[in-house]
Amino acid sequence: MEASVLQHKLKFCLPPYLEHLSIEPCSSEERVFFRVPTSSLYIYMYHCVFRDLGVVIPFTPFECEFLRRINVAPSQLHPNSWGFLRAFQILCSVMEMNPSLGTFMHFYQLKLGEPPFGWISLSGSSNGGLF
Numbered sequence: 001m002e003a004s005v006l007q008h009k010l011k012f013c014l015p016p017y018l019e020h021l022s023i024e025p026c027s028s029e030e031r032v033f034f035r036v037p038t039s040s041l042y043i044y045m046y047h048c049v050f051r052d053l054g055v056v057i058p059f060t061p062f063e064c065e066f067l068r069r070i071n072v073a074p075s076q077l078h079p080n081s082w083g084f085l086r087a088f089q090i091l092c093s094v095m096e097m098n099p100s101l102g103t104f105m106h107f108y109q110l111k112l113g114e115p116p117f118g119w120i121s122l123s124g125s126s127n128g129g130l131f
Contacts, residue, residue: 013057021057044075049082062089062099069101070110070120078121084108 013021049055059067059074063085067074085104092099108122 017058043073046075046079049074049079053079053082053086055082055086060089060099062101062104065101066104072120076120078113078119081120081122084122 055063066085067077070077088104088107089099105125107125109125111121111123113119113121
């Protein structure tokens with residue numbers, strides 16, 4: 001599928017990066033945790049993360065730092081947790097401050113899904129969640 005067709009509906013990518021993307025549906029046998037042998041870089045993503053939460057490609061530096069720190073692929077993070085990330089970034093923007101991973105992790109803790117294929121999710125820390 002042409003990325004521009006989906007971009008018109010979902011606004012999932014900043015325009016300068018659109019020409020570098022290809023959108024392909026998963027086959028009915030594929031799951032987000034499958035590893036497909038390929039020579040090109042790819043990620044699986046749920047469209048609700050783009051459609052409902054306003055996540056765009058490329059990810060923000062804060063989102064990249066978070067994913068690197070917890071060492072997961074974007075599709076391994078539960079969609080609700082993407083919502084916490086987005087809400088925190090929006091709050092920081094309104095307050096005219098840079099989002100800080102240390103501050104974010106003060107309010108949230110990681111929960112590991114059931115092995116071997118569980119999602120990683122966020123829940124309120126012992127200090128209490130922010131949202």
